[in-house]
Amino acid sequence: MLIKLLELFVTFFKIGVFTFGGGYAMIPLITDEVIAKGWQTKDTLIDFIAIAESTPGPFAINISTFIGYEQQGIIGAMFATLGVIVPSFVIIIIIAKVFNKFADNKYVIGFLNGAKPIIVGVIFSVGIDFLLSSVFKIKEITLIREMIFDWKTIVIFLIVFGLTKVKERMHPIFIVVLSGLLGYILFGII
Amino acid sequence: MYFKLFWTFFKIGLFTFGGGYAMIPFIHKFGVDKYQWITEQEFMNIIAIAESTPGPIAINSATYIGHKVKGVRGSAAATLGVSLPSFIIIILIAAFFMQFKDNxxxxxxxxxxxxxxxxxxxxxxxxxxxxxxxxxxxxxxxxxxxxxxxxxxxxxxxxxxxxxxxxxxxxxxxxxxxxxxx
Known part of the structure; x- marks a missing residue:
């Protein structure tokens, strides 16, 4: 049990160290680490992401608490959440104490100039991967020929995606509730 | 003062939906306008630092403001405050969700x-x-x-x-x- 708790802490510590630019930048890291360790399947992880996006508070805390709790109960939730908090906490205190001009440092600027576009590409790739798996039931891009055409998932995609293009910056909760409702109607009732 | 930091960030954590960026206006409202913990200039500096350091923006800014007001312990109070509401809410939801996920x-x-x-x-x-x-x-x-x-x-x-x-x-x-x- 102790080993599992340490593993949760270390995994989320790593995720905390490499997350630049808000909650969505964390999703590729979480997907990578958590699925590779067999803690979640892609589907259950996406379910957690939906819940973490629809509850108050920082996404990072929500998702680490959720996965930690699911693995090892409340203690697991504490270790995972602490893991994601500690890197930020330590780095910010060092900056606040000795390095106030951190954001102007040329190496920091250089690192971010390179890391930011690559993170955009990574998030985009995860988004496409999630789309392929939720709409066409493709587990990996290399298995693209095994795609399944289901008019129901395609209809949900078209409605929700269309709406986000008509009105930008729609609240994530609204998207989650709407797509859940559509899923329930199309799969449960029709 | 520790409690005030904790409680302010607890409220910020409880009432912001949609991640760290949604928190920025609230941090400004409390940190700059209401309690004057930080100046406008420091606020801008915090946003720049939060965006150029790893980790959740909410944790970064809570730690920074807490440190400004009361040092490392202030950081701990603010960070605990901003994280605790999520932690409690998610545990309640997770416990509930686990029972229904196979439904x-x-x-x-x-x-x-x-x-x-x-x-x-x-x-x-x-x-x-x-x-x-x-x-x-x-x-x-x-x-x-x-x-x-x-x-x-x-x-x-x-x-x-x-x-x-x-x-x-x-x-x-x-x-x-x-x-x-x-």
């Missing part, structure tokens, strides 16, 4: 929700893309990040290190180039 009706809804989440992630990538400085290098890096991950060549952490490394090298080369011109 057929819940699964129907989640078949739709997974598509919604995928759309949220794609749209987030598009939004972040719009904020980038566009030049040939950023296009190449986006393509590298996209391709490396889509075909599972490298884990995300290494992909980010590759990007940051390329960025630092470019920065150094650019600085050398400017020196030579002088």
């Amino acid at each position: 057929m009706h819940v699964e129907y809804a989640f078949q739709g929700i997974r598509i919604g989440v995928a759309i949220l992630v794609v749209n987030a990538a598009v939004r972040m893309y719009r904020k980038l400085d566009k030049n040939y290098m950023s296009y190449i890096l986006i393509a590298i990040g996209f391709g490396l991950l889509l075909f599972d060549f490298l884990s995300v952490i290494y992909v980010i290190i590759v990007g940051g490394g390329i960025g630092i090298i470019t920065q150094i080369l650019k600085a050398r180039g400017e020196e030579n011109v002088d």
Whole structure:
């Protein structure tokens, strides 16, 4: 049990160290680490992401608490959440104490100039991967020929995606509730 | 004072939906306007630091403001405050969700929700893309990040290190180039 708790802490510590630019930048890291360790399947992880996006508070805390709790109960939730908090906490205190001009440092600027576009590409790739798996039931891009055409998932995609293009910056909760409702109607009732 | 820091950030954590960026106006309202813990200039500085350091923006700004007001213990109070509401709410939801996740009706809804989440992630990538400085290098890096991950060549952490490394090298080369011109 102790080993599992340490593993949760270390995994989320790593995720905390490499997350630049808000909650969505964390999703590729979480997907990578958590699925590779067999803690979640892609589907259950996406379910957690939906819940973490629809509850108050920082996404990072929500998702680490959720996965930690699911693995090892409340203690697991504490270790995972602490893991994601500690890197930020330590780095910010060092900056606040000795390095106030951190954001102007040329190496920091250089690192971010390179890391930011690559993170955009990574998030985009995860988004496409999630789309392929939720709409066409493709587990990996290399298995693209095994795609399944289901008019129901395609209809949900078209409605929700269309709406986000008509009105930008729609609240994530609204998207989650709407797509859940559509899923329930199309799969449960029709 | 520790309790005031804790309680203020507890409220910020409780009432912000939609992640760290949604928190920024609240941090301004309490930190700058109401309690004057930080100046307008420091607030801007915090946002710049939060965006250039790893980790959740909420934790970064809570730690920074807490430190400004009451040192490391102030940081701990503010960070605990901003994290605790999420922690409690998620544990309640997780306990509840675990009982229903195998329910057929819940699964129907989640078949739709997974598509919604995928759309949220794609749209987030598009939004972040719009904020980038566009030049040939950023296009190449986006393509590298996209391709490396889509075909599972490298884990995300290494992909980010590759990007940051390329960025630092470019920065150094650019600085050398400017020196030579002088």
